[in-house]
Amino acid sequence: MPSRLQHRLLAMLFLFLCLSAVSLRAQVTTPVVQRAWDGHPDLNGVWQAIGTAHWDLQDHPASAGHPDMGAIGATPPGQGVVVGNKIPYQPWALEQKQSNFENRFTDDPELKCYLPGVPRATYLPYPFQIIQGDQKIMIVYGFAETNRTIHMDKDNPQPAPIDSWMGRSHGRWDGDILVVESSEFNGEAWFDRAGNFASNSLRVVERYMPMGPNALIYEATIEDPEVFTRPWTIRMPLYRRLEDQPRVLEFKCVEFTEDLLYGHLRRDPTR
Amino acid sequence: MNWHQNQLCLLMMGTAMLVLPTMADAADYHHVHITASSPSEAVNWYSEYLDCQPISDRNDAADCDGIELVFVVQPTMGSTQGTGVNHIGFSYADLATKMANLEAIGVRGSGVRLQRFPDGSTLRDVPGLFKIGFIFDPWGTRIELVEDSEYLGFHHIHLSAEDPPATLAWYRDTLGGQPASLRGQLDGLLFGDVWLFASQHQEGTPATTEGRAIDHIGFSVTDLDMATDAMNDLNVSFAQQPIVPENARTSAKRAFIHGPDNVRIAVVEAGFAGVATERDRVDVAATAEPYETPQTPWGEPDLQGVWTGNSSHGIPLERSRDLTDVDTLTPEEAEARRERGTLGSIWGYEREWRDTTLGYVKTAPSTQVAMITDPPNGRMPPRTARGEELTAQARTEQAEIRSRPAGGPEDLSPYVRCITRGLPRMMMPGVYNNGLQIVQGPGFVAIQKEMVHETRIIPTTPREPLGPDLTTWLGDPQGRWDGNTLVIETKTFNGRAPFQGSSDDLTLVERYTRVGETRLEYEFTINDPTIWTQPWTGSFHFDLDNEQYDLVEYACHEGNYGMTNILSGARAQDANSP
Numbered sequence: 001m002p003s004r005l006q007h008r009l010l011a012m013l014f015l016f017l018c019l020s021a022v023s024l025r026a027q028v029t030t031p032v033v034q035r036a037w038d039g040h041p042d043l044n045g046v047w048q049a050i051g052t053a054h055w056d057l058q059d060h061p062a063s064a065g066h067p068d069m070g071a072i073g074a075t076p077p078g079q080g081v082v083v084g085n086k087i088p089y090q091p092w093a094l095e096q097k098q099s100n101f102e103n104r105f106t107d108d109p110e111l112k113c114y115l116p117g118v119p120r121a122t123y124l125p126y127p128f129q130i131i132q133g134d135q136k137i138m139i140v141y142g143f144a145e146t147n148r149t150i151h152m153d154k155d156n157p158q159p160a161p162i163d164s165w166m167g168r169s170h171g172r173w174d175g176d177i178l179v180v181e182s183s184e185f186n187g188e189a190w191f192d193r194a195g196n197f198a199s200n201s202l203r204v205v206e207r208y209m210p211m212g213p214n215a216l217i218y219e220a221t222i223e224d225p226e227v228f229t230r231p232w233t234i235r236m237p238l239y240r241r242l243e244d245q246p247r248v249l250e251f252k253c254v255e256f257t258e259d260l261l262y263g264h265l266r267r268d269p270t271r
Numbered sequence: 272m273n274w275h276q277n278q279l280c281l282l283m284m285g286t287a288m289l290v291l292p293t294m295a296d297a298a299d300y301h302h303v304h305i306t307a308s309s310p311s312e313a314v315n316w317y318s319e320y321l322d323c324q325p326i327s328d329r330n331d332a333a334d335c336d337g338i339e340l341v342f343v344v345q346p347t348m349g350s351t352q353g354t355g356v357n358h359i360g361f362s363y364a365d366l367a368t369k370m371a372n373l374e375a376i377g378v379r380g381s382g383v384r385l386q387r388f389p390d391g392s393t394l395r396d397v398p399g400l401f402k403i404g405f406i407f408d409p410w411g412t413r414i415e416l417v418e419d420s421e422y423l424g425f426h427h428i429h430l431s432a433e434d435p436p437a438t439l440a441w442y443r444d445t446l447g448g449q450p451a452s453l454r455g456q457l458d459g460l461l462f463g464d465v466w467l468f469a470s471q472h473q474e475g476t477p478a479t480t481e482g483r484a485i486d487h488i489g490f491s492v493t494d495l496d497m498a499t500d501a502m503n504d505l506n507v508s509f510a511q512q513p514i515v516p517e518n519a520r521t522s523a524k525r526a527f528i529h530g531p532d533n534v535r536i537a538v539v540e541a542g543f544a545g546v547a548t549e550r551d552r553v554d555v556a557a558t559a560e561p562y563e564t565p566q567t568p569w570g571e572p573d574l575q576g577v578w579t580g581n582s583s584h585g586i587p588l589e590r591s592r593d594l595t596d597v598d599t600l601t602p603e604e605a606e607a608r609r610e611r612g613t614l615g616s617i618w619g620y621e622r623e624w625r626d627t628t629l630g631y632v633k634t635a636p637s638t639q640v641a642m643i644t645d646p647p648n649g650r651m652p653p654r655t656a657r658g659e660e661l662t663a664q665a666r667t668e669q670a671e672i673r674s675r676p677a678g679g680p681e682d683l684s685p686y687v688r689c690i691t692r693g694l695p696r697m698m699m700p701g702v703y704n705n706g707l708q709i710v711q712g713p714g715f716v717a718i719q720k721e722m723v724h725e726t727r728i729i730p731t732t733p734r735e736p737l738g739p740d741l742t743t744w745l746g747d748p749q750g751r752w753d754g755n756t757l758v759i760e761t762k763t764f765n766g767r768a769p770f771q772g773s774s775d776d777l778t779l780v781e782r783y784t785r786v787g788e789t790r791l792e793y794e795f796t797i798n799d800p801t802i803w804t805q806p807w808t809g810s811f812h813f814d815l816d817n818e819q820y821d822l823v824e825y826a827c828h829e830g831n832y833g834m835t836n837i838l839s840g841a842r843a844q845d846a847n848s849p
Contacts, residue, residue: 037569037713044712114829115724129728131712133575134568138710138717140726147719147726149708149822164824188829245734250743254690254828258680265838267678267845 033176034213036132041176041210043130043137046246047238049123049218052078056194057234059085066105075193081123081236087196088229100195109190112261113144113253115165117189118182118204119220119234121146127241129248137171137178142248150180160184163200178208191222199226214240305412305485309610310342310603316408320373320383321361330603335361336424338465343486350411355477355532356485357470358405358413360426366402366418370394373406382409399456409610411484419453427459427466428488430532431477435469438531442467445507445528446490446536462490472532479533487527487535495524495540502528502538510535564755564785569713571731572755574783577820578707578791578813580700583637585609586811588771590641590649599638609636642809644794651771651807658802662772676841680834685768688834689723689827691744693768694761694779695795697725700811706822707813716750716757723827729759737763742775744768757783776801789815 036042052060058080065073089097100107110116116124126142137150150171160168167185171178187200207219218238223231263271305313310331317323323335332341351358363369370393373383385393386405394404402418417426432438439460442448448460448467459468480487492498495513502509510527530536565573585608600608641649654662672682686692692699697720698707706721719726729750737747742765750759759781766775782794791813798806 044715109829112829115824115826129715131710131715131717131728133710133712135575136708136710138708138719138726140717140728144828145723145725147717147724149710149719161821161823165826165829166824245730248728249741250745252690252744254688255680258688262680262834262838265679265835265842267676267842 032212033210038134040173041178042132043178043208043210043216044132046127046129046241046248047216048127048241049125049236049238051081051123051236052076053081053123053234053236054120054125054192056080057082057192057196058087058194060194081234083233083235086232088232090227090229093197093227097195097197100190100197102195104193104195108193108195109188110143110193111257113257115144115146115189116141117165117185117191118148118167118169119206119218119222120189120191121148121166122206122218122220122238123236126251127246127248140248142251144251144253163187165189167202167204174207176210178206180204180206180208182206197227198222198224201226208238211237214242305340305342305408305410309410309606311607312610313340313342313408313410320376321414338425350407351413351480351483351485353478354480354483354485355431355472355530355534356480356488357429357431358415359428359485360415360417360466362417362419362423362426364418364420364423366404366416367394369416370404383407384409386413400454408484413484422464422466425465427468430467430469430534431472432469432532433472433476434531435471438469439467441531445502445505445530446538477532477534479535481535487537488530489537489539491539493540495526495538498538499526513540562785562787567711567713571711571713572752572757572785573711574709574716574757574785574791575711576709576815576817577822578709579816579820580698580705580707580811580813582635582814583639583811584700584702584705586637586639586642586700588642588809589651590643594640595648597640600640602635602638605636605638637811639811642811643807644810645808646805652803652805654772654802655800655804658772658804661774661802665769665772676844677837678841679838683834683837685744686723687837689831691723691725691768693770694745694764695781695797696768696770697722697745698781698793698795704823704825706820708822719822721822721825724825729757731757739763742766746777746779753782755785757781759783770797772802773797773799774801786812791815 034042036044052075055075055078060075060078060080062077063075065075087097105111110120110124115121121128121139121141121143124141124143128139128141131138131140135151135153137152139148139150141147146166148166148169150169152171163184163186165186165188167182169180169182171180173179181203182205183203185198185200185202187198187202190197201224203223205221205223207217209217209219211217216238217235219233219235221231221233222228259270263269305317314323314325314330314333317333317335317340318325321335323333323340326332326334326339331343332339334340370385374385374393376383384407386407387393388395394402396402400417400419404416406414406416408414415427415429419426430438436458439448439450439458442460443450446462448462450458451461451466452458453466453468457468459466461467499509499513508529510529511525513524513526515524525537525539528536528538567573567575585605643649643651646652677683680688686696691697701722704721708717708719708721710717710719714730714732716729716731717726718729725745727745727748729748731750731752733751734749736749737743741747742763744765744767746761747763748759748761750757752758759779761779761781762777764775764777766773766777770777777797777799780796780798782792782796784792784794786792792810793813794808794810796806796808797803
């Protein structure tokens with residue numbers, strides 16, 4: 001039989017959870033938002049996701065990584081960011097995802113310092129900087145010299161010159177929410193280190209919803225009729241980096257992949 | 272309509288029309304004007320490969336077996352294909368030998384590109400006619416070579432028409448060609464002994480010839496006023512009424528009319544000697560009004576937009592010792608310089624792909640003699656003793672590396688490895704993908720270079736510099752506004768992508784100044800006391816191209832087949848050497 005103390009603790013926990021929920025809602029609905037010159041939320045600055053979405057978008061227990069890397073390479077456990085936790089793969093695509101996972105130590109584009117695509121660039125474990133201009137918003141990501149231009153000035157989306165890893169992005173303001181629609185991807189990018197993926201029919205609608213000056217809720221709805229049976233959504237907070245003068249430092253990772261990619265072609269092969 | 276019957280002469284294109292020596296018996300004289308981005312190179316090309324003769328005291332025209340080709344300083348916006356003028360034709364008595372000779376030349380430099388038929392051959396025998404083959408000149412003009420012993424030399428102009436019989440009828444009625452049939456197989460018009468043919472256009476309406484390798488075709492008449500009256504009677508649409516062009520070589524007149532199938536046609540009066548150039552060139556220096564730099568809504572100078580360095584491509588870093596006393600090149604010299612640089616560096620690429628897809632030749636090339644402006648002699652200052660030593664050492668190391676097949680990626684440049692071109696090299700124009708996008712937010716300027724997709728984030732308010740142990744390929748930048756000029760000082764480089772032998776002691780100062788609505792001056796100062804005895808400065812410019820230019824994602828590393836191929840090749844070399 002639980003002790004009185006245990007009852008009290010449970011009650012306190014319950015109260016705490018209720019209060020947390022209420023306060024979270026309060027923050028979402030009436031945030032104190034920093035404003036830009038035009039009255040829109042000011043997203044300028046350096047941001048970063050915290051969590052394990054870059055390992056696996058879905059709920060995942062701790063698991064072993066590459067045997068040579070011990071605990072450093074292990075996957076920490078994490079709660080999923082997929083709303084409903086289910087990714088509605090078509091049967092063939094689920095098989096492909098599983099195959100991707102099995103071959104992740106050779107096939108993951110992140111391993112090779114390839115451009116990460118959308119939305120993966122957002123929640124890789126590196127900071128990114130938003131430069132919010134009056135015509136364009138540029139996002140410069142910490143990984144692999146990734147950059148992305150969000151065209152705020154084109155009402156009618158123009159076709160991209162070519163399909164690309166990062167796709168083409170058009171943005172608009174829906175009240176205080178920055179809505180970005182991206183498409184024309186090349187279908188090469190993955191969503192995480194667990195092998196979740198899409199094709200070049202991918203269309204992503206992102207919502208950047210300010211929760212206050214230093215945090216926002218990031219939501220991305222993923223549509224790809226070639227791969228999924230219906231659209232699905234991921235949601236997570238993004239945090240402003242609060243160091244004094246935070247920076248996105250140059251991380252040119254190409255040279256760290258050359259052994260992996262070309263080691264077998266060296267005069268003295270390393271692979 | 273008899274004014275034209277014996278008095279027309281078929282010409283071709285070029286915004287400049289040319290000298291028509293005599294119109295007494297036009298049936299014997301045909302004159303062709305071709306648009307090319309480098310007239311002198313074009314004269315050489317047509318002389319060398321299609322047996323034309325240079326014309327004395329003209330560096331923009333060649334005589335092809337009695338036909339004059341005139342080349343105009345104008346960027347090629349794409350080849351002739353898809354327009355209403357598909358190609359021009361030359362006839363040779365022994366086509367197999369001719370094609371073999373052309374094939375031996377290759378595409379490198381101002382080479383010859385051959386079109387292969389699906390079976391891989393370059394020649395085809397057309398039953399009832401003769402052998403034919405196709406080549407392209409370096410400016411995108413498609414040329415048919417035929418073996419028609421009856422009509423040697425310049426042979427025909429071949430139109431691509433929505434309704435070929437109607438098109439030929441229009442030329443007959445309007446310009447007076449003689450209906451005839453080539454060996455009873457192919458109907459056309461004869462202008463003198465040069466044919467005009469028309470074939471069914473593949474799909475839809477042909478694209479306009481204007482701005483393409485064959486910009487327009489030209490016909491000459493003895494009296495343009497009379498010809499204009501006659502054409503008005505036929506309801507011919509004029510793009511430009513007869514005028515005496517301002518910079519014409521003589522005072523004769525010229526008009527432009529709209530032909531069928533979007534073909535632009537010039538009609539010139541006999542004796543008209545063409546214009547020197549019609550190219551609009553923006554002379555920034557001559558602009559009297561100082562340019563007022565726009566401001567961002569939050570009150571900083573606004574440099575935002577998509578810029579390209581295309582027009583600066585070809586400017587050498589140092590002034591040639593042959594050009595000591597030259598202030599600027601002539602536009603023609605600048606065209607030829609860029610052309611040489613381009614042909615030399617991307618000889619294996621399809622010309623049309625480069626011109627149209629990459630938007631390379633949309634702007635007149637800079638006439639700047641060299642990038643270096645200080646020292647005033649346009650050359651790098653002397654190196655320090657230590658600088659000489661390090662430079663010699665680097666040269667020896669590089670020579671050693673290049674003396675053998677690459678052992679691994681590290682033996683290749685950071686650029687080949689898709690890491691970076693380094694600074695300031697990454698800002699400099701190359702043959703393609705010269706896009707520069709600038710986006711600003713309050714206190715920050717993002718400078719994105721298309722080539723290998725690199726983005727620099729420049730703070731314009733002071734911040735704590737990085738410590739000496741935190742080095743990077745592109746260094747630690749600190750920006751500020753000096754009036755309307757963005758000044759960026761960058762240091763703490765890792766020194767692994769040196770510029771002209773610079774060391775990790777380099778401090779780079781860049782100045783970005785908007786000097787006109789569409790022009791951004793870029794200046795760089797190299798201050799590296801370890802290597803050079805004094806700082807030195809160079810400059811070039813970018814042009815705004817918001818409307819047409821779109822930066823592509825230059826996913827260099829992701830598609831670096833070059834690296835795999837270089838190393839595979841190196842291993843094959845290793846295997847073959849004893």
